[in-house]
Structures are given as structure tokens and as C-alpha cells.
Amino acid sequence: MVTMDDYKDGETEWCPGCGNFKILEAVKRSLVDLGKEPHEVLMVSGIGQSGKLPHYLKCNTFNSLHGRTLPPAMGAKVANPELTVIAVGGDGDSYGEGGNHFIHAIRRNPDITLIAHDNQIYGLTKGQASPTSEIGMKTKVQTHGVLHTPFNPLAVAISLDCPFVARGFAGDVEHLSSLISQAISHQGFSLVDILQPCVTFNKLNTYKWYRDRVYKMEDNGHDPAKRTAAFEKALEWGDRIPTGVFYKRDSETFESKLDVLKSGPLIAKQYDSAKLDSVFENFS
């Protein structure tokens, strides 16, 4: 039986009170609930405070580059689909530097869960605006306040027909953990965007700010099978902020469409040089 202790590792470098602690706890809980052994799990992360999360867990880890969380995750998943691959990044990492990969990972649809720590700020580089920062938020760089429309990861994901789209709140570990578990279990690319208070740099989107606004969509009878309704929910932001599963559909994953993977993972295939003979026929 897998327990929380199996996933315990190391000292963290996060600020006391940071929402990342709650995300870490929720991820651990989900892995334990799902009965995943640490060696069955591969966490691929980017660079940022968020990207350090896999280091505070015991599992296979590939801590990649800023914004490059998804491409190596996808390569690893194709090489060995038996691994449970979880990608971890910040909002800057996932939607800014890695925006193109985000779009194309959804189109490609590997069975990977993306956990996006959405603190609406750049944490590790000390407080610049992120793609999800609100208009008007002042920082040392955005001295006149943020000018650009915030990126809406949920609406983008739903518009691309991403098979599983959810939003959680780091202040509600139990709910968040259930969303992460559902995401991991769901076949196909799954997005869990997480409202994460950055207690050091984001003085606007605090625990209290979120608590005053978030509500669980399931309590209001939202049906995640309905894409248009999901899209409408994704546009809701302000006094009330929905959390929960926005959208969910059955999908054929990238791996399942690859014939070569039908008989097992690539890493288990035998090399056969005899086939080269027929290749040379092309050149005679």
C-alpha cells in the first residue's frame, strides 16, 4: 500500500504560507489515493517556484527548462506510455514561455496531466506580471499597471477541445486533490489550473481575495459534458470565480493512435537489423 510517507522528500525552498505547499500536499494525496507507486510516476517540470515541486516528492523527475515542461513530458510519454506523466509549471512557464507548447500539447493529446500553478505573477524572478495578471496590477516592471488582457487558460483549452479542463484553489486541498486525481485518471491531456496565492509578490490575489470569490461549480449543477456551458463558465471571473471540472470528454490519446504502441511501450521493443535489407530496396 502506498502511503504519504512514500512520497516524502526534502526540505522546501518556498516562502512560508505559499500556496505551493498546499498544491504539493494535494498532489501527494492524489498519488496515494490513486495507489501509484513512486517509480510509476514521472514528473516533468519547468523553471519557477512551481517547477521545484517534483523535488519535494519522491518519484522520477525531469526538471527541464523554463516553459519547456510539455515537450519532454510528451517525448517521455511516447517512449514509455506505462509511466504516469505529470507536467508541472507556473503560469509564466505554462502560458507565457511555453504558450505554443500548451496549445499544441492539447492538439496532440498525449495522456499527460498539466498542473499549472497560476499565481498571476512571476514568483522566482521576484514579482513581474505573468500572462494571467489582472489589468492594472502594478509591479516594478509594469509601473503603469498591467496593460494586456489576461490569458484565459481554461477558455483556450476548452476552445481546443482539451479532454479534461479543471480549476482548483490551493486553499482547498481536499477539492484540489480530487480534481488532480480525476485529471490523472482521465485519458488524454488534462489541465488543472490552480489558483495559487503568492504571499510574497501578489498582494492582490490573496487567500482572502480568492476565498471571497471561489465557488464549486458542481454545487451549482454544472454539467462538464456540455462544452458551450463550460466555455461560458470559463469566461466567468470577478466577484465570483468558478472552480471544479469545467469540461470533460472521452478522447483518443496520441499514444493510442500510434500503431507501434499497440504491442507495448517503445522501450520494450527489440531491435531487428534484418529489416534494413528491405529499406535498401528503395534505392536500387
Add this chain to the structure above:
Amino acid sequence: MLNRAISGGIIIVDINIKIGGEAGQGIQTIGSVLSRTFVRDGFYVYGNQFYLSRVRGGHNYFHIRMSDHPIYALDEKIDILVALDNQTIPEHIEEVKEGFVLADESIVGDNVNENIVSVPFTEIAKDISGKKLFSNTVAVGAVFGLLCYDLATLNRFLSETFKGKGDEVVEKNIKAAQAGYDYVKNGKFEGVCNYNLNPQPTNRRILINGNDSVGVGALAAGVQFLSAYPMTPSTGVMTRVAAHADDFNAVVEQAEDEIAAINMAIGASFAGVRAMTTTSGGGFCLMTEGLGLSGITETPVVIFLGQRPGPATGLPTMTEQGDLNFVLHAAQGEFPRCVLAPRTAKDAFNQTRRAFDIAEKYQVPVLILSDQHLADGLFTYERFDTSGLKINRHLLEDRAVSSDYQRYAITESGISPRAIPGQNGALVVADSDEHNEEGHIDQTTDNRIRMNEKRLRKVDGLTDEMQMPAIHGIDGADISLIGWGSTYGPLAEAVDILNRDEVSINLIHFSDIYPFSHDTFSLLDGLNTTICVENNATGQFARLLRAELGFEVSKKILRYDGLPFTPQSVIRELEGMGVI
């Protein structure tokens, strides 16, 4: 016909055929049908193409040289020029000294000359089939008519090629070829034969270009994941691997950009398969970040880079050896890497296999540096011997993986034992940040020094692995040409020609570019006059010799007009310098 010495033999047959036309007119089809027929009949062909970056229109050409001896370069004189567009005759007539031009009447225009033979390709095609489409086959037949070349092999080839389109298409093609043949044979050249060819059919020979050879080399090396973003002139490698991916249990993924391409390959490699990416200089610019990721995470990856003239989009379809400095220095920080630059298509096959081996043995990125000249160059060989090919993955055996496995264990060789995620219950932790032996972030100075030194220690082993340059021509010559990569063919032939004329010259040619093999300096130091010949404007390889070995070449021959060297162009330069 000129008699030329090639690799010790005397060339009796040496015929150059150039087909010029617009993109989309099928010059490649004609070139391919002709060259493959020659190869099946036991001749050696070297071919290359010049094309513009457009899908239709423009002036392109395909150059075929055939011989009864192995050849690796083009010649500057043309024996048969097939003109399909109005530009071919004015642009290439100067190159046709004693040869002939075959062209449709409408194209001949005012270019009247006793060597220009007008053949109504289109009219003949229409007579036979009602369609212009077959005029290419008529042209092939006309070339064969001029060569007095038996059509049997061609007919077999046409049947095979068009089998899928039905008997009627096969028959019409055969008729079209015969009609082109007869037109030339029964007209101006009745009873005359300018060429003396002796076909000796064989089914052991292949005609393969550099890119295909890299692709087949990768398959032979057991590549299982290739991610790339298309860019000329590297795309052919991706296409070749994709064509056989299912048979070789491989996945080819067209990435959203080059950044994704290299990072996907690194992820796949980390998870346990042999992986590569292919690109050209512009795409490699985007990959440099991933190159460093491979460096610090010690994840093997093979990067194929088909050079074309830069900077930026440059000359997309032409050739240059302009990215050497770049690949040597790409990415921040210091880490071991290996650079191989194949000489010929066969070398491309072997070097690609080696690239995967070196990448996995030393857990480093390995770059295969090619260029348009090699990518599109068609070479003739006996089929490569692939019997009993084995690969060594340099991975830990299952039983050697324990629960306290450390991905970055410090070792004397700098190479840490490599396991793959989940293997035997082990956890593998890799990090782009500086990390400790377990793979976790560690920013302490002691750790930084230990880890940096561990990685750099791999250079010793790598250096042992590197091969010395090839020496072609006489030993102890007065003059030594120094070259690298795809220039081998033209340089070797220049040396052959000059040796025959009793010039004391040889060629020292590098395919292992970085790091240099141990004894390289003493080899170079023993040479007399050294002339570095490169397809770039700044002498990047000469600079590498100086930087790495403190060796200064005597002179340089640099070509940077987007075209490859020919043996003749090198000889002219040597004459111009007054060294011969």
C-alpha cells in the same frame, strides 16, 4: 572524353548530363530515371541538384555524372544538356563544349548551333498518349538515343515504377521512351555513335543521397523517436525515417517548433529510447537552449544539422559550411559535446550510427553536421553490409539498478551509470539546475565544482573515441589540402587529377570534427604547405585548428557563393595562388 584518374583507377566512361527546367517540370523525375537505370546497369553515378526556393517556376537543374568507376563529385563540362525551359540554353551552353543539347523546338529559339538537337518532346508525347505528361519519358528516351544505350533496363524500370497506375500507363511510357530514342537515332545521328558504353546489370548497387543515408543510419542505430520541424535541407532525414518508422518500432513527430522538437527528443531519450532531431541552422538557433539541457542533464541526443547559407533565412536551397563555429559554441555554459561531419553518403550512414553510440556512451549531445551539398548528393555504392549489426545502449542492467540509484554518481570517467525511469523500481531524477548525485538541485560551490568536473572529464574518453582524418593521395606530398565534411568528393578528385599530372599533393580530410583525435597535431605538423579548403567565407575550420591545436594553415581556399566546390574549381584556385 577525358580520361581521369579516380582513386587509382582510370575512368574510361565519364559522361555528364544536365537537365534544366522550371520547378514542377519534372527534371527530378528525368534525373532519377536516368541515374537509376545507369546504376542498375553497373555504372557509378554521382548526382546533385540545384533548386530555388519555390515549388513552381524558376530555373532549376539536375546534374548527373556517370562513370565506370566510383565518383564523388560533379564535373564542370556537360556532355548532354536537356533543356526544358528557355533559360537552360543561355545559362549552360558555355559548359557544353563537345556535347549536345536536346531541346524542344520552341525552346531552341535563336540558339542555333550544330550541337543543338531539337526534339519535339511534347509533340511526340501527344502523338502517343494525347498528353504532354509523357514528354519527360520522351526526353529520357532521347538521351538514351544519343548514348546508343539499350532500352531494356529502362523499360523494366518504367514497368516497376508505373505498375501501380495500370498496364496502359506502363505501355505508354515505354512507347514514349522508344519514340524519343528513335527520333534521335534515326534523325541526325543515324549510324553514328559518340559514346561507347558497356552496361553490366547488377542488383547489388544502390543510389542514395546524404539525407537518406543519415535516415537509414539512424534506423540502423535503432532510433525510436524522431521529432523535428521541417527545414531545408534536413527534411529528407525526417521523411526517410518516417517512411520506415512502423517497421522499426519508431515514432516520428512533427513538432510545433524546433524548441519543442529537441525537448521532445530529450524527454524520449530520458525515458529510455534512442532519439534524434533534425534541422538546419535557423532551426538550430532555436534548439540551443535544449542543447544545453542535454548537456547538463547528461541526456543523450543526436542532432542532425543540414547547413545552408545563413544568416537568418539566407539561401534556403543552396550550400555552405557556415555553421561550424555556431555548433561548437552553441548554448551557454561549458559541457562536453561531439561534432561529426560526414564526407559522403556512406560515411553519413556510418557516422550516424556512431553518433547514437557516442551519445549514449558518454551521455552527451552529438551533432551531425551536413549541408545541402551532401544532403542532396546522390552516391552509388554496393549495398551497405548490415548483417549482424548490434547496438550497445550503455544502460545499466536491471539487476544492477538498486533502490538507492543515483543518476549523477561521481565517477572517474565522468560517466554516471544510466538507468531509465522506473527500471527495476528505481527512481531517476534529472535536473537542468546544477544538481547533486541524486539529481536534486544543489547550489553549493563544492557541488558545482564536483559536478562540473565530472561532466568535463568525459572529454578525455570522447577524445579517445575520435578518429584521425582520412589521407587521400600520395604520402609526404609538397602540398596538403585540408578539408572537412561534404567537400571530400571534389577535393579527393582534384588531388587525383593533379597526382596524375605529377603534382605532389594530397588531401587530409576530417569527418570527426570535435574533439580532435589525440595525434591530430603531430599529423598536421609533419605536413609541408597546407591549404584549408572550406565552403565558407571566414575559414571556420582553419580557425578551429588554430584554437584547438595551435596549428596555423599556410593558405585558404574559401567558396561562399552558395555552390559546392568542383574538382576543377579547386584546381583553378590552386593555379591562381601559384602553388601549382
